[in-house]
Amino acid sequence: MLAQYRGHWLVASDDDNRLVTARGRLTETPVTGDWVGVDEGGAIAHVFERSGTVIRRAPGEQGKPASAQVLAANVDLALVTEPLPEPKARRLERFAALAASGGVPVALVLTKADLDELGYETAAALARRMGVTDAVAVSAVTGEGMGVVRSWLTPGTTAVLLGASGTGKSTLVNALLGEERMKTGEVRASDLRGRHTTVTRELLALPGGAFLIDTPGIRVAGLWDGTGESFADVDSLALQCRFADCAHDTEPGCAVREAVDAERLAAWRKLQRELAWVEDRRAAQRARDAFHKQITRELRLRER
Numbered sequence: 001m002l003a004q005y006r007g008h009w010l011v012a013s014d015d016d017n018r019l020v021t022a023r024g025r026l027t028e029t030p031v032t033g034d035w036v037g038v039d040e041g042g043a044i045a046h047v048f049e050r051s052g053t054v055i056r057r058a059p060g061e062q063g064k065p066a067s068a069q070v071l072a073a074n075v076d077l078a079l080v081t082e083p084l085p086e087p088k089a090r091r092l093e094r095f096a097a098l099a100a101s102g103g104v105p106v107a108l109v110l111t112k113a114d115l116d117e118l119g120y121e122t123a124a125a126l127a128r129r130m131g132v133t134d135a136v137a138v139s140a141v142t143g144e145g146m147g148v149v150r151s152w153l154t155p156g157t158t159a160v161l162l163g164a165s166g167t168g169k170s171t172l173v174n175a176l177l178g179e180e181r182m183k184t185g186e187v188r189a190s191d192l193r194g195r196h197t198t199v200t201r202e203l204l205a206l207p208g209g210a211f212l213i214d215t216p217g218i219r220v221a222g223l224w225d226g227t228g229e230s231f232a233d234v235d236s237l238a239l240q241c242r243f244a245d246c247a248h249d250t251e252p253g254c255a256v257r258e259a260v261d262a263e264r265l266a267a268w269r270k271l272q273r274e275l276a277w278v279e280d281r282r283a284a285q286r287a288r289d290a291f292h293k294q295i296t297r298e299l300r301l302r303e304r
């Protein structure tokens with residue numbers, strides 16, 4: 001699945017790219033990166049099981065039940081972006097957690113390296129603190145660091161760009177695509193002529209043989225399902241705390257507070273509070289669903 005538009009999906013097959021609709025009653029709504037089966041009528045009839053998903057809490061309205069939104073499926077690597085010269089560690093941690101919770105490995109990409117002479121050092125320091133192996137400082141202006149990013153994009157694998165609006169994702173996409181961008185533009189124009197659709201998340205074929213999913217315009221990245229391995233430092237140190245349910249706050253004998261950077265620990269706490277809030281809502285929703293199911297079953301029994 002190449003891209004999702006309002007009620008339409010752009011699907012790649014062996015011979016061409018086709019704009020299709022989806023049959024009702026699919027188990028999952030198809031998202032960019034999905035492998036789908038299309039029936040004779042040219043509609044998506046099946047969404048294959050996913051591995052490596054990026055899921056956020058759907059930006060909902062107050063009072064509405066919390067729900068999940070899959071941003072990308074079947075992703076092998078998340079390039080988490082944040083601009084130099086003052087990258088925000090909190091945002092990096094949040095996006096890294098979003099990827100890690102769906103089983104997607106993370107690499108840090110600090111953009112706009114031309115605005116900071118110490119970009120590479122900053123990237124390395126942040127990566128060390130976050131427990132991330134791969135980090136780079138890149139510039140679309142000078143080309144610095146682009147080779148490193150390309151080396152991560154193994155042919156046949158799919159990467160997703162994750163980062164707040166304005167962190168330089170689209171610019172990075174253009175740099176990686178080189179002249180190829182024109183082609184995708186043409187495909188899009190001919191497929192969607194007169195449809196007035198907004199392009200959201202697209203799967204792009206890079207010249208080197210890898211695929212890249214851009215996620216433009218993300219303003220909020222609410223967590224949905226834990227922080228994955230993105231706080232492995234906190235998780236493993238927690239085993240040495242005196243109390244099994246240590247909140248790493250004021251408890252005596254806390255191994256985490258001693259070893260983890262105060263700001264990182266504060267960020268962890270904030271994300272945990274958010275997750276507790278989400279879990280409350282998810283539990284309430286599950287209870288409502290179970291109740292609804294039971295009522296429906298009882299009504300059906302009575303009708304017999």
Ligand SMILES: Nc1nc2c(ncn2[C@@H]2O[C@H](COP(=O)(O)OP(=O)(O)OP(=O)(O)O)[C@@H](O)[C@H]2O)c(=O)[nH]1
Pocket residue numbers: 111112113114115138139140141163164165166167168169170171172215216217218
């Ligand atoms: N100096 C400098 N500016 C850059 C670089 N990369 C991106 N920018 C600028 O940063 C701004 C935002 O870049 P975008 O690529 O649009 O950011 P984005 O992450 O795609 O934003 P959304 O599409 O809103 O999610 C633009 O004005 C770019 O020109 C860079 O390497 N150096």
Ligand SMILES: [Zn+2]
Pocket residue numbers: 238241242246247248249251253254255256257
């Ligand atoms: Zn502790």
